[in-house]
Amino acid sequence: MFAWTAPVQFEARDRRIYTALQQQATPVIDAVRLFEATRERAYRAELLLDVNDALSRAETETDLVAAVALYAARHDPASIMLTYIDVPGRGSAVHAVDRAVWRQGEVTALGRPEHRNAIMEAAVIALWPGVPRSALLISDIESDSRLNDDLRSQFRAAGWQALVVIPLHSGFRWQGVITIAWSEAHAISAEEEYVFQALVQRLSSVVTSRRAYLAEEEARRETEARARELETVAKVSAAATTRLNVDELLHTVCSLTQANFNLQQANVYLLDEAGERLKLATDRQASAQPVTPIQHSISIDDETDLIARAARERRGLILNLADEGKPACSEMAVPMVLAGRLIGVLYLASSEAHRFAEADIQVMGTLTDLIAVAVENARLYEKAQALAVLEERARLARELHDSVSQALYGIGLGARTARMLLDRDPSRVAEPLDYVLSQAEAGLTEMRALIFQLRPESIENEGLVTVLAKQASSMRARHGIQVSTDLCDEPELSLEIKQALYLVAREALHNTVKHAQARHVNIGLECCDDHCQLEIEDDGIGFDPSDLKPGHYGLHTMAERVAQVKGEFSVDSAPGRGTTIRVVIPTA
Known part of the structure; x- marks a missing residue:
């Protein structure tokens, strides 16, 4: 444009000159404008390239905020906040988790994330009428007509007067928002608008991937925790x-x-x-x-x-x-x-x-369900143990009364008889003295048998064959029953199997004395390479194993003991023809 301070009369030649100048200047001006536009685009592309490069290397939420700050910090915002958002469903409360914040040049992770009821975020995302495809730009909250009074109050409470909200959204699902806020009104330039709008899609993609990774890690940790x-x-x-x-x-x-x-x-x-x-x-x-x-x-x-x-x-x-x-x-x-x-x-x-x-x-x-059952079982076991001690004491008292005390009574009787004969007829003293000796031997045998029952660990020291032989001797002495034995050499068996065989033999002999009315019993033990067999046979009155009467519960106990060492237990009996208890335990 040319201007004069006084009126000028232009001639045709002047018009030709100015027209020529216009024709010459227009291409130059267009070229300058193109250069400036190209330089601006290159500058913006460089800015976006720096931010995108930082985003591609981001591994944490603080890295994401730092990448956005590479550009946003040039415009002196008060804060840059990354917030994850979950919208469970239409009409449901929005939940938000603040993950990282930039303030005064420093990015800080916000510690252990805590879900909160995101009233302000819910109001903000409602400003997008549909799928959010662009950033929300607010230069001044006081004059922006899109905001209601409640939202303005919340922004003021947060110390925000201007803000840019970048929506993080993918697959029809909200992932979060990045909020760039100023404490005073801020005129958002065309350059800022361009860059922030250009970052919407890229940031949404990065945050979506990040949240998917976090969800996978959380699921893995949850799986490991459940496994533990x-x-x-x-x-x-x-x-x-x-x-x-x-x-x-x-x-x-x-x-x-x-x-x-x-x-x-x-x-x-x-x-x-x-x-x-x-x-x-x-x-x-x-x-x-x-x-x-x-x-x-x-x-x-x-x-x-x-x-x-x-x-x-x-x-x-x-x-x-x-x-x-x-x-x-x-x-x-x-x-x-x-x-x-x-x-x-x-x-x-x-x-x-x-x-x-x-x-x-x-x-x-x-x-706690397991502990409750275990505590109750342990208590019942302790009560059973106490009851078993009482029952064992009562049994020993009966045994002492029926055997050792009787032997002691016989010894006393024989001694008094010998003392009397010593004065009257000394030649007859030998007979009562022999009786005293036999009673003393029987009493000693009984005491050894009782002591063995109290201390079954003797099996480990003396062996199974020896303790079975002692059991036979005890039965002869105490009950006057003929007991024969057919025992092999001491077998190479575990202590658990030896104890099971002994306890079965003891219970079988006890049942013979109590129920069988037998005159003769045979104890047999035979062991070979792959199994060991115990047999207790008597010539008593027998019984029907399929019709057990009260008092024969010991058979169940014997069967359970044999089953615990993976053996086989059988009873062969019938009324009038005696009983055979047979135990076969594999050893191979």
Whole structure:
């Protein structure tokens, strides 16, 4: 453009000159404009190339935010935030997880991600009428007509006056948003708009891949955790079946649980007989300082205690403590219930906040079921052991009364007779003295037999053949029954098999004395390369093995003992023709 300060009269020649200048200048101006546009496109392409290159190398959420900051930081935003979003379904609450943030040139991961109810994010994503294909650009929240008052208030509360929201969306599913915010109004340039819009698709793809990877890793960790849990359940189950002492059982269970689940405390509380208090049965902790104070006795009516509440409500409970100024702590209490009856409570504690979830209650519920059964079995075993001791004492008392005491009585009687004859007719003293000697020998034999029954470990020291021979001698002396033996040399058998054979022989001989009315018994033992056979045969009254009467339950006990060593047990008998007990145990 040419301008004059005074009127000028242009001639035809002037018009020709200016027209020629126009024709010459237009291509030059077009060339300059093209150059500037090309240079601008090259500049933008270079910016995008740097960001895309950083995105292609990103391995974490902080890397993703740092890649966006390569460009966005040039425009001095207050923050750049990466937020993952989950929309379960239409009408459902939006859940968000803040993963990383850029502020003042530093990118920070936001620690352990916590899901929150994303009210603001829900309102923001509602600004896109359909599938979000472009970034949301807001230069000033106060003047943008798309925002309602509630959303403006939330932006002000966050300290935002201008923002760019890049939607992360793929496959008709929200993945998250990247929010670039300014604390004051910010005029968003054409260049910024171009770059941010160009990053929408690339960022959506990268974040989708990243979240898929995280989901796969979470699934793998969950699978490994469940495998560890199942392994722990298997170990506890094995411990429950092999430990019959309550204290030892609970100590083992708590040790396994604490070690396999990486916990600081694992304690079991058992309900007392009155059903009023929970008593500490174990004290397992990973360090000298427990996460929570250890209580040794808790009233089941305590309204404030987690353990008491779990016992009363018969369900697993979780308590997470993360108060400021106090150490983080997670607690879980799961009741042990058997057939509707409360046995106790398993208590677990961790120094990690939010350590326990509902899935852990299910796993621990399986453990507590096993523990409850094991505790009850151990208690029943202890009661059975105590009863067995009483029964054994009563049996020994009967045996002493029926055998040794009778021998002692005979010795006393014979001695008095000898003393009397010594004064009246000394020539007849030998007869009562011989009787005394025979009674003393019988009493000694009886005592050895009783001692052997109390100490069956003699099998290990003396051998099976020797103890069977002693059993035969005891039977002759005590009951006056003719006992013959046909015993092979000491066999090469395990102690378990030898003990089983001895106990079967003892029970069979006991039944012969008690029921058979036999005059003669034969004990046979024969062993070869592949098996060992024991036979107890008598000439008593016999019986029908298919119609057992009360008092013959010992046959079931013998059969069970033989089955435990993988042998075969048989009974051959009939009324009036005696009985043969036969045991065959494979040795090959």
